[in-house]
Amino acid sequence: MTIIAFSLDHMRTTLLRTLLSGFWCLLAMVVNAQVKHTISGYVKDSRTGETLIGANVFLENDATTGTVTNTYGFFSITLPEGPQLLVFSYLGYQSRIEPLILNANINLNIGMDKGIAMQEVVVSAAGEEEDENVQSTSMGRVTLPMEQIKVLPALLGEVDVLKTLQLLPGVSSAGEGSSGFYVRGGGADQNLVLLDEAVVYNSGHFLGFFSVFNADAIKNTTLIKGGIPAVYGGRLSSVLDIQMKEGNNQQFEGEGGIGLISSRLTLEGPIVKDKSSFLISGRRTYGFDLAQPLIRQTDFAGTNYFFYDLNAKINYQFSQKDRLYLSGYFGRDVLTLAQPGRDFGFKLPYGNATTTLRWNHLFNDKLFFNLSAIYNDYQFRAGFKQEEFSFDVFSGVRDFSAKFDFDYFPSNEHQIKTGLHATQHRLTPNVITGNAGDVEFENTAVAKYGNEYALYIQDDWKISSWFRVNLGLRATMFQQVGPYTSSITGETYNNGEVVTTYNSMEPRLFVNTALHPNASLKAGVTATTQYLHLVSNSSSTLPADVWVPSSELVKPQRGWQYAAGYFQNIRKNEYEASVEVYYKSLRDQIDYRESYVDNSVDQVETEFVFGDGKAYGLEFLLRKNKGALNGWIGYTLSRTDRTFPDIENGRTYPTTYDRTHDLSIVTNYNLTNKLIAGFVFVYATGKSYTPPERVYLIDGELQTDYGPRNSQRLEPYHRMDISLTYIPNPTSTKNFTSEWVFSIYNVYNRQNTFFLYTDYETDLQSGTAEVKAYKVSIFPILPSITWNFKFK
């Protein structure tokens, strides 16, 4: 083991040196780059003016000479002087070929039209000539178009981006119906979830059964589960990058829907045509509101529950070189329990608020700059009151962030990204205040503060027509700062005074070797460091779980991921196939100590124990991108475990989300131009659990003695869902159109176990006892119907 550890350390050191040397060579090459003409601009949806992220731009006669649009739809490509045919292609859009006579730098904004068949789902990421998924250096990266997500079956009709992501290989669900997800053996807190660059600290409503992302407000969803580029950091396992729509800058329009759980309404339109637009989108549940007349007749009058989301965004284009975006999200779950007859009241509101202000500036046609100022705030509150006794609990995370990002396109061989990110964190643990009669009480928990910095550079470098490399380095620093009083030394730190500092150098290296125009081998190494941690004592994360920073008590989590894969496109990109293997090593993982009880201790960190983890697996993906029938089959063979010296004396155990086998079949089929059928089948090895092995008497009642952690498994999980989308008038040009979505969750009524519990009946007088355990399933066959509409 020592030799292996030494080899890994040596390998990491060598890798760092190689990267630094690589950047030096790269700069020299950039300086010597030959002069050509540059075509730059934005790719947009011609109807709405929405910029298109990840659109392909390449030469018609040489698909290997090309680029993709960045997060803001911007591209820059440098080509030799003379006539050129430039191809633009994008998910679900008709490819467009632009003939150009290139004798000077050109500014070119391209509008693209959606596929001819309006409702046909065209998933292709490229035209027939282009194989972006094969040619790029990116690994473990999946972009899911909203059009496809919307026609798949959904639990209770609620379209959910996160649940669709769980159907991809390498991504597993936190549990039946849950929007929580685990990526390649990483914990739930190890996913960086971004909404317009703002971190979303709790992405679930209603205990995680529904995600906070309103599908109507989302433009683009990208999950990076493997090769995380240097531009991203702060989490060990994955990046889920979600961009909100900007709003139609051509004409006013709206869309919405009425479902069993919630209703939605989205309005968007130009403020100044072609220059400025807005979008506002809301969603709210109403089941308990409708039940209020009944609830008022009971002892629990005043009891209610609802959640809502509000997304808003405006943008303004000052010039071809300057754009401003302001976007925000505000969502809340509100649970109110009341029992007026006992003067009892309990209120539990929680949710996220984010605001992102972005300024895009083009220094020149090769240098794109973005400045983002981001505010996000996750708050959890619980208030209890009965007569003269009351208490309130508050916890949360509040961040202020600034990001300076540059995209530099010096030549077609290089695409360089560099930037600086700085975030000020305030993390409030469970702060409790209360009154018992005239006496006020409180715990001594106080907020902790931290500053996080990251400096990164990465280059996507086409070394030859068959070999590409993406070199990246991310240097990060985290400082725990005052006000703070050390629980170790007793020393007091003033506002902003540094308590502890952690640094990390995170190399990222991905290589692509083309074996054939339609096939490639890729490999990558990703180092990541995580300074904020969410530790849960539950089988899934809950809104009451508290985020804590790295501090003098808690080290940063660190991870290395090694991955390799074979990628092939078949039949002119009609099919994509890939096989990826990965090995992930995780250090300084965090869990609660055994026998932890949620007693609202002042410093929850004192309840933590630390250990290591590893995960490895093999992923297969076959995806059909074109035609009336499309979708994918994904299969994962994997293993995930943890070893904590303070848990069962260091016995290695599988995590609860360890799945040996995980299979997903996802398809949709255009039956006619009015009917689209959706189908999902999932199969996964049963969850591991800690079995009750013995019982014993204490104080006349039976208690449980549990066996080793996660040493047994539930029966396998499997389920089939179907949906049918009916569009009465698919070719209608009327101002108002609508569609119906019928969905059935768990078609064959599989009783998948959601949780276990034990039940003991003891009668010492008669000397008998019954010892039973039950498994509970929650979602039987569940049909749903949703009516969606659009107007303009």
Next chain:
Amino acid sequence: MKINIQFLTLGLFLLLFSSCEEEFTPNPSGDGPKYVVEGYIEAGEDAFIPYLLLTRTFDFYGEISPDQFTESFVHDADVRVSDGSIEVVFQEICFSELDSAIREQVAEQFGFDPDSLTIDFCVYLDLLNQLQPQEGKTYDLRINAGGDLITASTHIPIHVPLERITFKPPPGEPNDSLAQMVCFIADPPGEKNFYRYLVATNEGTLETGFSSVEEDLFFDGLIFEFQLLNPKTSSGDVEPQEFGLYFVGDTITVKWSSIDEANFDFWNTLEFSNANQGPFSSYTRLESNITGGLGIWGGYSVSHYTQVVTY
């Protein structure tokens, strides 16, 4: 004051989704039974003599019979308790060996009907109360059971009594047959204090509710007012409007104890484990101070308060 969001949301959850449950049996461990100690050593007024039960665990299966219960008691163990100056060997006494008068007294103490009791309970106890437990002392337990060694240690803390107990009308809508009990305590400042309470109604047996222990995390050094829930109305099937309340006219006895941290941790994990079953719960391993087995060897400094429920 434990915040159990899971518990609160479970009801809401079940309202929304119909659930289906099915009995199942986990695979047996095959590792054999473990020793279980349940021992008490008390100081203070009306303290009970030190005693302990030594049993073995049962495998996790469907039904346990009276014979299995009786067989679970470990006999002929060498049980010794030392306070550092004297060591006392506990005597094993089984219910079946007692004469009828003592049997009735013991049965009454533990709430059994002596005539229909089918389990032959056996305890090890300091029959002559030679230890004379005192506050501030530590008591080490050493058991040799057929060559297996089981040890534990507990501390009896200095007692912090209740200042007073009062009753007042229930919250919310008037109901003159119910009352809530309010207690006052002057918690010593600057030290961790842990408490446990039991309640007997109308001279019945002492009982605990779903939460019998508390620490002074929120009221260290304060003269603090708090409610003590009635165990009879705070567990099992109770009317919601009666939850935790007492019935006017009853005579109740509160046994109030100061305990050490290990004793608190055991009961705290036990009660948390019992209350914390549900869709999002993880298992809770009971935190025991027994080496070589499961259970608790707990020291208590106790006081008793008897009052008629009235206001």
